[in-house]
Amino acid sequence: MLVPKYGRVVAFEGYELTNNNARIKATEQRIAQLERAAEVETSKREVFEGCTIVENTEENRLQIIFDGKPAPEVRAILKSHAFKWAPSQGAWQRQLTNAARYAGQQVERQLKEVIG
Template structure:
């Protein structure tokens, strides 16, 4: 497990722990919402006795129970949201922050290219046998021979898949095999993955740069952290903080900087943020 993966695991653990605490608060609030006679001293189901000495106590008990139940529901909702976030950690694809991003993307590219090769080969087999008269309704040795040849392309092509690939895309018409749009989409993924690998390789060769703007801040293109960072001498004013947030920068106590991921958009946003702070570029 590399440093990025460990960071993801730590984040998942923090979210799970926060969800557990929210569950505990929800359960505690639910218990406080108890309106039983033992908890309130008021018989269950008894209406408020207007003018009676118990009226104030009864109304207060109802209000406390209502507030507690609302709190219980809110905390339960919060716990579910936190667990959903915890479950989603690490599922957003390969992050540029991952030091192993290039090897992982290279592996992904290899798999995509292999998938593309298999799909094209499968289409050739399907169309060849279709020309020989094999249809989705074909049975017997002829179909078995077709299915066996398709399985020779890749062992995950089962007889059931072989039959499905013989069916026209639009019911009784259209191409058979894998649809053109499927191959087009796959090719787009391959191109995007190649481009991303090139970008990361270029970024890995870059060095950290620090730009000083006297009286305002320092802007750092931190290659090691993969972040554009704004570093101020002290706590910036409320207006400056608003500017930073409006351009996607967030305060990172661990870095002592306002930062966002190092991308072309981040560099552009940094220039806009500087201009709003009166810096002439």
Template sequence: MNRKERQEARADRYRELAIKSSVESDVACRQSSEMASIIPMGQPIHGLADRKYREKIGAKMDKSIELSRKAEYFKQKAAAAESNDAVYLGDDDAVERLESKLADLEKKQETMKETNKIIRSKKLSDIEKHDRLIELGYSENGVREAFTPNSMGEIGFPSCSITNNGANIRRVKCQLEKAMQMKVTEDKEYKIGNVRVVENYQENRLQLFFPGKPDENVRTQLKHNGFRWSRFNGCWQSYLKRWQIDRAKEIIGG
């Protein structure tokens, strides 16, 4: 199972939890309503038993509200898991997705620069500017927005937008180079004491396979240093970094 499949499985699990909480919320609400229905409208409280019964009605309704909020929380988690389009170096399709992302950013950069060149030109008429923008791929609404001044009274893309997009291009290029290098780098496997260490370049993970459950002190150190237990791989793992390898050796050796 790759990361994308695990992401989809996580979204499905959150949806199931959302449905379960929603059903339980409806049940608690219905029970509260049924319990309240036997009390005549406006009837005052009669004795301790009556008070406790009404408290149970309130508790049922509070539970229904809490479960409803829980259902909404899991719905949001499912939506977030589905919409997460971040590219991780260990993804099977990391190179392809980064290449696509880079192409989109470069196209955006060219479009912003050409747009500014057109709408700020003193040699072109407004009609010519309009036609050039349409040729560039703008819709009529897009053309109108391009000529709408921003909060600073300027038209076109501000220089900071172009600068920030250029920084994103350089960042993605760096990621792409790393992803391409990782795809051709062979994994390394060795032992430190009785712990099997795997430098998994295909998944960008440093993996520690202990022969059994490590003691509490070691687990604490692992967690504090970015390692997490992977039930799927049956090991403690973190992102594959040079300093992380050195830290793992210190923890295991200690």
């Protein structure tokens, strides 16, 4: 933006150009991360009969799918680990991150204790 300042025309203010290289580098790293994530395929594992954990890379979600409606104590475990019910997917899910993978392991461990 051309702004007259002190008798001269300034194309950009100093603060507008600050940190450009860091922004470029962060954007390039994010693009590389998204490209790596796109290469990973969806995986499924059955925790026990009637419960499956899915790493859905197309939706970028970690999903826990039950055959029917889970018991209140199972829903409490899922909610305590930030899983939300998604009626459109028919699954309890959260964004697929390393933290979600860890939470999925914790839920799996707790479900095995509760259900047996």
